[in-house]
Amino acid sequence: MAELTPFLTILSFVITMIFIFWRPKGINEAIPATAGAVLIFLCGSVSLADIGDIGTKVTGAAVTIMATMVMAIALESIGFFNWVAAKMLKASKGSGIRLFWLTNMLCFLMTLFLNNDGSILITTPILILLLRNLGLKNHQKLPYLISGALIATASSAPIGVSNIVNLIALEIIGMDLYLHTAMMFVPGTLGLLFLTFLLYIIFYREMPKKIPFFPKPIDYSKLSALHPLQSEPDRSKMRQQTKLMVSVLAFVLLVRISLFVASYYSISVSMVAVVSSIILLGWRWWYLKISPLDLLKKIPWHIFVFAFTMYVIVYGLHNIGLTTLLISYIEPIVSSSLFNATLVMGTILSVLSNIFNNHPALMIGTMALTEMGLDPITLKTIYLANIIGSDMGSLLLPTGTLATLIWMHILRGNQVKISWSKYIGVTILAIPLTVAFTLTILYFWVDLIFY
Secondary structure (H helix, E strand, C coil): CHHHHHHHHHHHHHHHHHHHHHCHHHCCCHHHHHHHHHHHHHHCCCCHHHHHHHHHHHHHHHHHHHHHHHHHHHHHHCCHHHHHHHHHHHHHCCEHHHHHHHHHHHHHHHHHHCCHHHHHHHHHHHHHHHHHHCCCCHHHHHHHHHHHHHHHHHCCCCCHHHCHHHHHHHHHHCCCHHHHHHHHHHHHHHHHHHHHHHHHHHHCCCCCCECCCCCCCCCHHHCCCCCHHHHCCCHHHHHHHHHHHHHHHHHHHHHHHHHHHHHHCCCCHHHHHHHHHHHHHHHHHHHHCCCHHHHHHHCCCHHHHHHHHHHHHHHHHHHCCHHHHHHHHHHHHHHHCHHHHHHHHHHHHHHHHHHHCHHHHHHHHHHHHHCCCCCHHHHHHHHHHHHHHHHCHHHHCCCCCHHHHHHHHHHHHCCCCCCHHHHHHHHHHHHHHHHHHHHHHHHHHHHHHHC
16 A cells, blocks of 8 residues: 555545546535545545644634635625725726726735735626626726736735735745745736736737726625615715725725734734734624624635645645655756746746646645755745746636636626636736746845845
8 A cells, every 4th residue: 555655645636636627516626625635644645743734834824814804705795895996987087098007906905905815706796897887898808807817816926915825835934924025025016017017018909998987887786785875875975985995994904014013023913813803893793783693604714624635635745755856856956046046946836836726836846945955045035936936927827826716717607708718818928928027026136135
């Protein structure tokens, strides 16, 4: 049996990834991941001690992301995101080009303040409803839907707290959230701007230059149960609503800042996220009389299960020697120069993410780095190159990230047709250039601030 362990482990991994990509009858990603983890455990490549170690690494990241999603669901229930979308539509002033930039800004901010999966779940239905309300044809919707999804997902690169796999990898590498942001925010944000400009060039001809300035009223009730304030059109209620939403926005911004302050002072980031979520839920219950019990059904609990079980699978691959094999190939390149290491590792993670999905790819790459005996700055720089490959390079195929899988599922549910060929026709032009640009900026930024 022992001699079959490597073969059975790899077979379990391959079958699991096929079912995660395929999702027959729309099954949740956590189901094949859980089945794969059980098979890996039964193969003997992961022990109970390994599972305990995995629990310590995954729990903090999962709790932080769950707390952030609780906040997102609470904000949705008071109509915050619908209010933002209505303001965005008004600010477009009848310009399809202005709407393009506002759409990408909205998706960037949603990921920055919440997380990439939450951003996709919230912004995609709102964008679909907005675009239908404007009466756009299917091909005219693509610039907004595709660019919004790409920006929402890639926006998790500048700050580690916007992506659960980034948080898990931070725990492995021994890097705090504050340092991650100091090293990554400038390169990541410049990379996002570069990506947005590329998308603007690609979509310019398809983009409607003019859109209805006063579109018909939007039925936001299709998206969420809104507070009564939103159904009363008089100006005093509208001003009251605006005041409420601005106050909520200020609270979310304060929470986001507090996560980085907590990281800087070695305070538990997950604890701060949980306390902040409880405060927002308590306020919602007191002020809007909405019970927190509705969250039990709305919280995507499967994300925690997915993250944990995927880590079990990757740990099994690590234990049978996959990371050792990877190290033997990449260590000579990493040792040659930091610039080469940055470009090569970012490219490798991009390829692995599109083949295997970015969750296992980033975990495998991160484990490999920890065993190379690199100095702290080199280790962290190459880790950030991995993040760029995982968060940006993974977007070449729609199966590269969980967020884009969710996005495709939402589109199908709303009868919006975006073929793989159309998606890849955009990403093949935008993603490789963006990854190369961002990796280069990362190298020069690290060289500027640390050397």
